[in-house]
Amino acid sequence: MTDQPILQVENLTIDYVVLDGIIKAVRNVSFTINEGEVVCLVGESGSGKTTVGLAISRALPENAIIREGRIIFKGRDLLNLEIRDKSTIEDKVMMIFQDPAATLNPLFKVGEIFSDVIKHHLKLSDQLKIREKALEFLKAVELPDPERIFNSYPHELSGGMLQRVIIAITLSVNPKLLIADEPTTMLDVTLQAQILDLLINLKKKFGLSILFITHNLSIAAEIGDRIIVMYGGEIVEEASSEELLKNPLHPYTKGLLECIPKTHIKYSKLKSIPGMIFDLRNPPLGCVFVDRCTEATDLCRKDKPRLIEFLKNHKVACHLYRGSTK
């Protein structure tokens, strides 16, 4: 891992235009991902984590508007590129999604889709070579019997197998940054661990950087070098995985950590953070977490806390940590 940033997101602000107003999904989000690093974006539903991922992979839906910000990937601002240029970039950002069953066209064999991708990406035309290449990638994602999988339709494969196939196809496009949007959420717990291990192995093998989007802090802690916690479209805390687990600063992060069921205490009541996320059409003037925070003061309502580096490599946006810097 080097400290060379592969991706810099600066002041990213994204709105969704919907029938009854404008949803301010992401506001002033800035972070970087270094080469070879696994960064986890953690937050509950509606925190804007997926929107950030979609913006980076330039797959935002039509009703999304990027109001502000820059996404600099390998020195080029992705938001200024023409759509036509997208296919000409050699180092790509690729995204894998939550539902593997919806990601492959159900009417085509896995091998046919894979062959087309390889044909266009590697500029191959020899059918045998294409097939060989595809089988190579299927082996790389530790799939048993790649021949059979090559000749299968998506519905004949299990969710875990499909997710591996999708990772294989995605890798064949030679991405430098992989955005994984809850890739294990729809899988069994046992499979989750396998897929996570696989991603870590592939990271080393293919020299990937990964932006891992999840709502699950324990998965984030397991896989991530660094964790960014989002709430209501803003970043509230950012630190290395160990630091964040050991020493969470923001009340929201603390709450999230308390929500992880504790297996060593029997019959303990499952914890949750009381309240709901606010209406994203009208974000609060002050702190985004103010309505659910037990330590909120008048200041929190009026003034929005800035994301500051309170401890070394540990950023937090909360008035509790206002006084001292560093």
Next chain:
Amino acid sequence: MPFSREYIVKRLILLVFVVLGVLFITFIITRLIPARPELLWAGPHATIEQIEKARKQLHLDKPVYVQFFLYLQDFIMGNWGISWRTKSPVFTDVLSTLTATLELVIVAFFIAFIVGVLTGVIAALKKYSWIDDFIRIVTVIGASIPVFWLALIVQLVFGNWLGILPSAKRVDEWIVIVTGFKPITGFYLIDSIIQGNLAVFVDALKRIILPALVLSTYPFCLSARMTRAVMIEVFSEQHVKSLIAWGLPERTILFKYSLKNTIVPVIASLGLSFGYTIVGAFMVELVFVWPGIGFYAAMSLLSFDYPAVIGCVITVAIFYCIINTVVDLIHSIIDPRVRL
């Protein structure tokens, strides 16, 4: 093959029950109409005795259920009765008119499917543009226009005023006689090619254009609207987005992948519109003097010709079932998740 022989057998058995049901309903309805077909059978100057004799001959003096079972018995033996109007067996009448209608309907559906899907794809690609608006307005109008009115207007404009295309009959009798054309399959377009008879082929082609266009209007509008709607939905699906992300060219994504997803429901809806199109064929054939089953059925209806009417209805019902079975089989061939 993605379907089993048992499936086809099952569908055929089902077909028997559908035919029985249709037979029963049409038989009852035709008998409920307060008409006296024996008068037609006996002729305009018949005496009372002759009419009474005709009544007996046609079993009209017996109770309706006896009539039904007598009819059923004959029907199964291939004796669909004698047309009271043409005085020839209904079975041969239906067979000889059926091919004319099938030729017309097949050409109409062919036009509707190809042009409809293309139009739908254009509308979906240019979603919300003026082209899309135009296509949507035209297809709504096209789907709402009564087919008999359209047939009359088209005949008037293209046949009479502009005089570009002939607007009646399947083929010119003179050309048939001069060139010695003999129908084999009953599909004139195919027969003329088999016999290398260019004159008949050209004439038959010219004559089928107008009625086929009129008949294709409804299924065309249906498939265009359907294609547009389904394709827009398909474009928003994850599997299309992932193909875009993996960098496949737009052409491949559209014509190889998305079109296949789109076509399944379009074919299904076209199959269902077959019944409506047959009703349209009745009107179109009447206007264009097309000697098909629609023309025959319309004439039979107007003269209370029970056996002929039932024969036509049964034939259409059988074809409706067959078409929908074929649609299901096509579905199972296109979609690997469907196994019949």
